[in-house]
Amino acid sequence: MHSAPLPVSFYLRDVTQVARDLLGKRLIHNSPGGILTGMITETEAYDGHDDPASHSYPGPKPRNTMMFKEGGILYVYRSYGIHFCANAVTGAEGYGAAVLIRSVEPESGKNVMAANRFGAAGVGKKDAAVISNGPGKVCQAFGIDMSHNGVSLQNGAVNICDSDPVEDAAVGMSERIGITKATDRMWRFYIKGNRYVPKQ
DNA sequence: CCACGGATTGGCT
């Protein structure tokens, strides 16, 4: 029931393995509005070497600094000038890989998440499936922004805690969404049939 | 200094 944050060693493995194993784990944000938790239902791997789609591909830059830290921290970036996307950094110091959290199934704090997404007046008036079924939506619902870039996932306000593994038969794989490079790699992982996972 | 475009989303045709 009460599970511990995943240890740093969990993240010091191949990024595709971490992306797959993060399915079913619990994302937790002890936010100003209350404790928010949800089960990770969809991820994508971005490698530190030979992956043109990765932000780390051009090498260390001001924006991607956190990707090159040791695994087990959060990398947040602004997408299309409007949204934020959250990643779990993986690999050793200097490697430059991360797992994008694309969708989450809300567990605790659903009303706060709905308020974060739609405003207080929108709570209870929108289809729940649309609260966190995309990377920008996850960050908005969970109240994650650039202030969380680089925070530890073990002992800060944002954690990822252990939970029951998802069996192989329930894991779907596909090419990554929304990219134009290295589209041949099947580095998107999701829980089949989950209503918070789009494009199945 | 300036121009370009993206790991997205939601609204309109």
Add this chain to the structure above:
DNA sequence: GCCAATCCGTGGA
């Protein structure tokens, strides 16, 4: 299905 919104890192002049 198409496309605008909107920021800022990055790269070329």
